[in-house]
Amino acid sequence: MPAAPEPGGGAALEAASRERRWWGRVTGRLDRAGQAFAAQIRERLPLGRGLDDEFYDALTDVLIASDCGVAVAEGLVEGLRVRARAKGLRQAADAVAALQAEMAQSLVTRPRELRLVGAPAVCLVVGVNGVGKTTTVGKLAHRLVQDGRRPLIAAADTYRAAATEQLRVWAQRAGVEMVAHRPGADPGAVLFDAITAARARDRDVVLVDTAGRLHTRQNLMAELGKLVRVAARQVEGGPQEVLLVLDATTGGNALSQARTFQEVAAVTGLVLTKLDGSARGGGLLQIEAALDLPVKLVGVGEALDDLGAFDPQAFLEALFRGVGEPAAT
Amino acid sequence: MFDSLTDRLTAAFRRFTAKGALTEADVDAGLREVRLALLEADVQYKVARDFIARIRSRAVGVEVLQSLTPGQQVIKLVHDELVQLLGGETTRLTYQPRPPTVILLLGLQGAGKTTTTVKLALLARREGHRPLCVAADLQRPAAVEQLRVLATAQEVPLVGPSPDTRTPAAVAARGVREAERLGCDVVLVDSAGRLHLDEPLLEELRAVRAAVPVGTAVLVVDAMTGQEAVNVATAFRDQVGVDGVILTKLDSDARGGAALSMRAAAGLPILLCGVGERPQDLEPFHPDRMARRILGMGDVVTLVERAQAQVDREGAAQMEERMMAGRLTLDDFIAQLRQLRQLGSLESVLDMVPGGRALLRGGGAAVPDEGQLRHMEAMVLAMTPAERRRPEIIDASRRRRIAAGSGTTPPEVSRLVKGFAQMQGMMRSLGGARGRRQLAGMLRGGGLLPGWDRPGR
């Protein structure tokens, strides 16, 4: 068990180096995405050539193939044209390097830390069906324990069959207590009890797993709104975090999901899951740009510590690694 | 974002008359819009590119019939080609002549395999079979329990892991033996979600195939999947073997370009669609409707069918009549909204109505919720009959009166009126008497445009 966080730089430094180690470990998995991106660039954009309309069109396609969406892809390429002209770039390879800078700029430094200060802090984990909410709650509980926090898990998905059993396994893995009711119970009541229990047992974070709901389902979205209000009533400044979980394999619909959830539940940050499986993730550029929401965490697998803080720099490096290298088979 | 490809193409072709032949430049201008529509619907960029190339060669030089605008003509081409690519006619799930029929469900994590397993069991039973479910997802915590709860609720027998069956292959084999013992002729095997890149887990699926005679391997694919869809489909197809696809979560507002990737790039037929979380929420796949959805052209046929299945038939007939009448009044509008709400999410329903999106946007909010709907209704009730018939007469003073009478504000009133006018415009742009005939044809299950349902070209 790690010691409680000490005030001052020690804990922060340790956390930072843990984060770096984590990225070092998972970067291999992101490499699949990187390889796919690099392969795309190599296949479609012979780097020896010059910069013409054909180059820019092909580059737009590559970005669209990464799920950036048409608008963001065209925006990035337009920005690149301007940059290339201003800097007098002639070679495709230089333009691709400039693209990385262009993308880094679009991932402008947004605050990406979790803000979990409250008595207790309430963190709702929301999203459409099957994106990885329950798994994220389990992994996040583990992360917080490692940071010396004292989380409690609330099983507010009372709808899906065996959702509570699934979450219980994760709570045990993370060594964290869980508050649950019977199937079909009111999720608001679960949250209320969890907050009460957290106070009684001196827990400082309540992690709330919620039922998967399509953003197009009006009544379920209304129920989520209610959950937010319970958190607001019970805890000052609550809910401290509303994390929207998005599946990196999702295409343009992710934007629609984010927009609706933001409206109903005042989302504070995004969790991008299944980045280990997707050659994409371009969607995050689109959503960050359109909705001004930061990706705070990324999921890269199904094990307890396969969740990390999102580091745009490391992510882009993984994406562009190998772009300039000769094609592997 | 856009509402209707039809509108965009109409704009792109506005420059020239409805006479003569389309030139290459005309066609390219129009096809740019089609390409964007496909990409925005998550059609894989290569699939979109090949598709456009095929259309282009067909569209150049096409005689523009006098009865059609060029925009409609190109859309007709695009639509026909898309329906063709999506599978021509409806493909069905088949059962083995000699039992048992073993159906294996596989796919990425979170695609909806477990729910779909039970949906298929219900479908098999409806079609006169005796299903049995096998819980072979030994990976995800409580996955077995989830299937057990769902299957038990439907009184479908279930076989899960036991102390001496600890691998998916062994569980599946025991499931087939149990099916024989219990007299079940359809065995549905749920498997763990896995990445198409995960070689050891793909090997596990091959072991299942080796252990039991899989009649149909079904790839379960989330309709919201993006550009990765083609890789997913081809990897599972090549590494494990796949016979068909079930597309899930189509009750979302996903445009479903992944469907095209499945069919056109991976050559897999789409068997069925999941349209909700309940076990009965499984529908046949209709290429023509999917084509319209991908193109963002609305799917009034499905809408009417759902209406017929879930509301009363009379209500559906009335709705059809109102739409065909070509001129909705505000009264109709509210009545329709009320009725539509019973069909599922309002937004997904409005997506199926041409111009439905514009209505939502004009209404200000993304989706009117129950409260807003009540407000809208209150505003309509506070209007005079003349105002309801001809909302364009509502001026500032009438707005103030309506707002006061309904407990709302003048801006809310004008938002309602504006949204309504937009929708009406959409309806009208379908074009006078001809448009109404088209709509009538569409409602009867034909194409959206004249001649669409005629075989051949």
Ligand SMILES: Nc1nc2c(ncn2[C@@H]2O[C@H](COP(=O)(O)OP(=O)(O)OP(=O)(O)O)[C@@H](O)[C@H]2O)c(=O)[nH]1
């Ligand atoms: N490869 C991979 N799989 C993941 C990741 N996160 C979650 N999963 C898997 O995705 C599947 C669905 O995850 P859940 O956590 O059950 O998703 P959920 O959003 O809670 O699902 P519902 O409650 O049913 O809506 C499970 O099989 C998880 O193991 C990830 O980062 N990578």
Ligand SMILES: [Mg+2]
């Ligand atoms: Mg869950």
